[in-house]
Amino acid sequence: MKRTNDLASKPFSCAGRNPTHHAYNRRIMESSAQTRRTSPLIAAIAAAAFCALLWLTACSGSGSAEGAGKDQATGAAFSPAATVEETQFDASAATGANDALIDASHVQDGYVSASATSNARIKAQVISGQASSSFDVPQDGTPIACPLAFGDGPYTVRIMRNTSGNNYVELCSADIDVALTSEFAPFLRPNVYCSYTASSSCVAKARELVEGCENQGEALRAICNYIVDNVAYDDDKAAKLKDSTGYIPDPDETLQSGKGVCFDYASLGAAMLRSQGIPAKIVTGTVSPQGIYHAWIMVNIDGTWQSARFSVSPNTWSRIDLTFAATGGGANVGDGESYTDRYVY
Numbered sequence: 001m002k003r004t005n006d007l008a009s010k011p012f013s014c015a016g017r018n019p020t021h022h023a024y025n026r027r028i029m030e031s032s033a034q035t036r037r038t039s040p041l042i043a044a045i046a047a048a049a050f051c052a053l054l055w056l057t058a059c060s061g062s063g064s065a066e067g068a069g070k071d072q073a074t075g076a077a078f079s080p081a082a083t084v085e086e087t088q089f090d091a092s093a094a095t096g097a098n099d100a101l102i103d104a105s106h107v108q109d110g111y112v113s114a115s116a117t118s119n120a121r122i123k124a125q126v127i128s129g130q131a132s133s134s135f136d137v138p139q140d141g142t143p144i145a146c147p148l149a150f151g152d153g154p155y156t157v158r159i160m161r162n163t164s165g166n167n168y169v170e171l172c173s174a175d176i177d178v179a180l181t182s183e184f185a186p187f188l189r190p191n192v193y194c195s196y197t198a199s200s201s202c203v204a205k206a207r208e209l210v211e212g213c214e215n216q217g218e219a220l221r222a223i224c225n226y227i228v229d230n231v232a233y234d235d236d237k238a239a240k241l242k243d244s245t246g247y248i249p250d251p252d253e254t255l256q257s258g259k260g261v262c263f264d265y266a267s268l269g270a271a272m273l274r275s276q277g278i279p280a281k282i283v284t285g286t287v288s289p290q291g292i293y294h295a296w297i298m299v300n301i302d303g304t305w306q307s308a309r310f311s312v313s314p315n316t317w318s319r320i321d322l323t324f325a326a327t328g329g330g331a332n333v334g335d336g337e338s339y340t341d342r343y344v345y
């Protein structure tokens with residue numbers, strides 16, 4: 001059943017993609033072509049060398065003319081994740097009423113799970129102080145993982161059923177005290193807006209991209225540059241979603257189709273990074289100059305990445321707007337200058 005959520009339903013409209021040209025790789029190709037005219041044996045050697053260079057550029061540089069000579073990545077030693085952190089729903093540990101369940105047995109890992117069966121629309125609400133987030137819950141009993149994105153402290157989790165319009169009645173609730181194993185815990189696992197498993201295509205692709213990367217900056221660079229250079233902005237999809245509500249991104253579908261809208265870029269980026277042990281937040285909010293509703297990611301690495309497109313500082317949350325990097329900005333994506341965070345997942 002399709003999962004929906006009003007809070008993530010703003011129109012993620014961005015400008016059409018303007019891909020950068022890989023001038024460095026093109027020069028290698030032209031050189032290889034000239035060599036083939038000279039000798040079949042030399043041509044074979046050149047082709048093999050070219051393939052090796054393509055693999056190496058994933059972790060050794062951006063590969064684009066824009067990033068040539070400006071791309072530096074550093075950081076703590078990195079190796080591909082041996083296992084992928086996933087979420088679980090433990091029905092035996094869940095509490096609830098009225099065909100609704102809340103599983104708070106994994107709050108230390110940064111999430112709480114919700115499940116319900118109903119003929120009416122169901123929402124889960126996660127509240128901490130004055131902050132709150134809401135999530136649509138499938139009506140067939142399929143559980144979802146809701147991130148505890150507000151850090152340590154007391155939370156209230158509610159499951160509510162729609163009665164009419166925007167009116168809801170509470171089915172059950174739970175008060176929980178959250179002490180995270182790490183501030184990064186909510187941003188190293190999948191959730192309803194960043195859905196993946198160990199067998200997902202996006203996880204396999206991420207593992208392939210970071211193979212050979214020596215530090216965290218290189219791994220971040222390999223994944224982000226791949227998305228920017230291989231996912232095009234989907235204008236048709238943006239037009240269809242402009243006045244709709246409840247869109248939920250699918251990282252594997254975005255990877256397979258090679259296109260998407262802002263929320264798709266952010267969800268795919270977060271999924272690939274999280275699967276390799278790199279903390280990544282999905283953030284929705286507005287961007288200048290006209291307060292356009294948008295989505296991007298925030299990353300935190302023990303290292304740096306400085307390029308023409310991105311600037312990541314060590315051991316702090318740094319913004320990466322993959323859609324802006326892919327499109328160059330415009331009337332529907334903003335100028336990439338001033339951002340206002342609204343929701344964090």
